[in-house]
Amino acid sequence: MAVYSKYKVNLPGPYHIKKGIPCQDAYCIRESADGAIIAAVADGLGSEAHSDIGAKIASNFVVGYCIQHYKIGMTDGEIVALLKRAYSKAYTQVEKKAIKDGNEPDQYDCTLCTAIYDGKNLYYGQAGDSGLIVGSNDGRYYKITEQQRDEDGNVYPLCFGEEYWEFGRVNGNVVSVMLMTDGVWEQACPPILRLEQQQINVGFVEMFMNHYGMSDQEVRKLEREACSYMRKFPKERLDDDKTIVVIINSEAKPVRREDSYYAIPNWDLLAEEREKRLWNQDALNVDIESENVTDAEQNENVLRIPVDLSAAGKAIQTLVDKVDDLLVPRTKVWVEDTKKKMPKTIHIDIRV
Numbered sequence: 001m002a003v004y005s006k007y008k009v010n011l012p013g014p015y016h017i018k019k020g021i022p023c024q025d026a027y028c029i030r031e032s033a034d035g036a037i038i039a040a041v042a043d044g045l046g047s048e049a050h051s052d053i054g055a056k057i058a059s060n061f062v063v064g065y066c067i068q069h070y071k072i073g074m075t076d077g078e079i080v081a082l083l084k085r086a087y088s089k090a091y092t093q094v095e096k097k098a099i100k101d102g103n104e105p106d107q108y109d110c111t112l113c114t115a116i117y118d119g120k121n122l123y124y125g126q127a128g129d130s131g132l133i134v135g136s137n138d139g140r141y142y143k144i145t146e147q148q149r150d151e152d153g154n155v156y157p158l159c160f161g162e163e164y165w166e167f168g169r170v171n172g173n174v175v176s177v178m179l180m181t182d183g184v185w186e187q188a189c190p191p192i193l194r195l196e197q198q199q200i201n202v203g204f205v206e207m208f209m210n211h212y213g214m215s216d217q218e219v220r221k222l223e224r225e226a227c228s229y230m231r232k233f234p235k236e237r238l239d240d241d242k243t244i245v246v247i248i249n250s251e252a253k254p255v256r257r258e259d260s261y262y263a264i265p266n267w268d269l270l271a272e273e274r275e276k277r278l279w280n281q282d283a284l285n286v287d288i289e290s291e292n293v294t295d296a297e298q299n300e301n302v303l304r305i306p307v308d309l310s311a312a313g314k315a316i317q318t319l320v321d322k323v324d325d326l327l328v329p330r331t332k333v334w335v336e337d338t339k340k341k342m343p344k345t346i347h348i349d350i351r352v
Helices: 014-019 051-069 076-101 182-188 202-209 216-231 267-287 309-326
Strands: 004-011 025-031 037-043 112-117 122-127 131-136 141-143 166-171 174-180 242-249 344-349
Touching: 004 025, 004 037, 004 216, 025 051, 025 242, 037 051, 037 174, 037 242, 051 076, 051 112, 076 112, 076 122, 076 166, 112 131, 112 174, 122 131, 131 182, 131 202, 141 202, 174 182, 174 202, 182 202, 182 242, 202 216, 202 242, 216 242
Parallel strands: 166 344
Antiparallel strands: 004 242, 025 037, 037 112, 112 122, 122 166, 131 141, 131 174, 174 242
């Protein structure tokens, strides 16, 4: 069985602190008897009165159900079917709580992102706009999920049902996993990178994911540093609740890639190109009926040598401040083909 390092960050956002609102994010991490880690993050919708309760119920139930029924040796189809059942039953539990409390179920709306990880293979479920990134033995990072939102930026929460849920398997040697709610996701995959080949802010995710061979004491210290870093994160960039779950195969030794993979993006050039795209699109809209701009295809991303979170903070803070100056108002990802007869199953290949 694999040996894991695992830790979490779960903090209320500045806005909720100011308004006296409880953190509406929730998480759950458990290890099965067969040596797999099952984890979930959930984000209660800010507009709903009891969404924090819904998020706790959904994340705890989906992990508990998978722990109870997951067995080593299950086929890919059996594991995906398990996740689908877990999602359906998790929402049923949320509905039961609403009925018991005499409230409408939509007051408990939340997102739900789940991972089953055995130290190499990863299966996942997605409902909403939380997200999942993995590190591979090939030394790259991969964006596994997309935010499920409509063209106006409205999220598709768990209550939208199986027509909107997505499930999948990552084909390859996964060595680290990072689940996060939407506010953190938009720092890991900032909108300004959405049309670029490399869509992940590697310096940001690497601080959390690239820590192998650590003792339990070192992991607890890392967790404290991660919480401190996110607590001090600029509210101008992240005013929402902040939840992260990181799982690392402690025995893994991922490839060290060449330095060019880790170069800081040219934020000035990215902002200039984005302005040109917006300008050109406005010009086209005046004269002709233009076609929709399509998203760039997802591309593989990169891993660096281990990073000390506290030492890296100043450099990353400088990077974040630079992005603050350059980003135009955020755009939401348009999720295509959301109407499905059955939950979508995706197999994603990563190189080993």
